[in-house]
Amino acid sequence: MTQRPNSDTSRGNSRRRTTRRAFLTGAGAATLTALAGCSGGENDGGDGESGGATDTDGGTADGTDSMTESATTESSMGDSMTIFHAGSLAPPFSEAEPSFEDEYGVDVNREAKGSVASTQKITQQGRSADVLGTSDFRLIRDRILPDFGDWYAIFTTNSMSIQYREDSPGAGDISKDNWWEVLTRDDITIGHSDPAVDPGGYRAVMTQQLGKEEFNGERLYDESTYQALRDNSVVPTGTETNLEGQLESGELDYVFYYQSISSTADKPFIDLQPEVDLSQATSEYAKHYAKAEVETGSGTFTGAPIAYGMTVPNVAEAPGRGAQWVEYFASDAGRTVLEDKGLVPVDPIVVPANGEDAVPDRVMNVANAQSNLGPLEL
Structure with missing residues (x-):
């Protein structure tokens, strides 16, 4: 399918890909600030003893005979x-x-x-x-x-984005600089996947949370705007792959999901600010992202x-x-x-x-x- 971004999108994608690729290539040499991981995980059952990992060649390190080694290789x-x-x-x-x-x-x-x-x-x-x-x-x-x-x-x-239809309410007004103003209107329905089963869901909520948090002395919007975003948000599906169909049908007006999905779909989308899109792998941004936290039935997740x-x-x-x-x-x-x-x-x-x-x-x-x-x- 053909990408149809606005001008902010195409420029933003190019800048972010260059920045992230350059960072990731040299990440080992950076001065690092560790993030907290997911907490509140499941009390998983099972003893995890269903067989250890085998190396790719199926070989053994303990001197077993060739017949055993061959069987291991075939099974692997x-x-x-x-x-x-x-x-x-x-x-x-x-x-x-x-x-x-x-x-x-x-x-x-x-x-x-x-x-x-x-x-x-x-x-x-x-x-x-x-x-x-x-x-x-x-x-x-x-x-x-x-x-x-x-x-x-x-x-x-990856990074987070907002996708919509050309005929979505407010589509003619929305931009990278005012998306929160459009998405808090009374006639708007925002969709994202279920935070309890899908990181795309808890990251959608994090994106909204981070807009009200200060970054370098500024923030995109206040607490009341964040609450209005949440009031307009629904969870119609478990995973992000179903959101596109619901957007197409008109069940949803806007969806929060990954830029990889938005950029390869035949619909317009907004490339978000780096302070909310979870794309920047630097200590400064990671500290900011960690301000976001989402509690779900399957655990509590921290922004990163x-x-x-x-x-x-x-x-x-x-x-x-x-x-x-x-x-x-x-x-x-x-x-x-x-x-x-x-x-x-x-x-x-x-x-x-x-x-x-x-x-x-x-x-x-x-x-x-x-x-x-x-x-x-x-």
């Missing part, structure tokens, strides 16, 4: 694999799937759902997946490790720069295939897919230094091990 590299992933990862993962299947001769089965809900499939429902991809890496760090996994990789970033994570859980049935999938998105082909779908790849991908020994060789060969990614504590 099954002819099918399962991926649980965030709804906002559906476009790039769907795009990558056919070529990945052709290259490796494997049948890829994907389940798109909010990242919180995707994580709960493993921690609460006892299900197995060979890859878990979340739009907030902290869900893996805080809820998968150490019981259901040993490592993760940060591989892409957006960073996506992937892991091969310990419950994986074909962990070698999972490692191949992570490796693919560290390659030129994978990064191109991410960029084509409006995301900003982390190049190279980053894994936590304290879990480096658990990372499969296939992934470690294309990753950097770091203690922090800018202000984000790994």
Whole structure:
């Protein structure tokens, strides 16, 4: 589909992509301020002992005989694999799937759902997946490790935006400089996904919260405007992937969701201020983003720069295939897919230094091990 942004959008996208790519390339050398991660997580059931991660080549380090090693390799590299992933990862993962299947001769089965809900499939429902991809890496760090996994990789970033129809009420008036004034009118309905199951939902609320918080002595609007935004906001769906259809049908007038979705859809959108869009991975912005907090039935979430994570859980049935999938998105082909779908790849991908020994060789060969990614504590 063809992007149809306003002039603010196209200039803003170019500036942000350049800034974030430059930061992410040199993040390890920055002076870092760690953010608090998600708190109030689930009391996950299960003992997490459904099998450890196997390295990509299926080899062993304990001198087992060749027959055992061959069986391990065959199990690790099954002819099918399962991926649980965030709804906002559906476009790039769907795009990558056919070529990945052709290259490796494997049948890829994907389940798109909010990242919180995707994580709960493993921690609460006892299900197995060979890859878990979340739009907030902290869900893996805080809820998968150490019981259901040993490592993760940060591989892409995003930002928040507002999309609308050309005939949405106020569409002729709205701009980057006044979106809160239009969205607080009496005849406006704003939609976002469910914060309890989807980071896109709690980040939508955070975006609204941050507009009333001072940044460098200024703020976009006051407390009463924030309350009016919340009064006009509804949660019609669990994940952000369904919002576009509800916007198209007229059920919603405006939606808060990821810039990657907005920029690849055939509708106008607003590219938001960096103080509210959760795009800036610097200590100054991270401290500001952390002022936002959203309480949900599945935990309390604190604002932070957006960073996506992937892991091969310990419950994986074909962990070698999972490692191949992570490796693919560290390659030129994978990064191109991410960029084509409006995301900003982390190049190279980053894994936590304290879990480096658990990372499969296939992934470690294309990753950097770091203690922090800018202000984000790994």
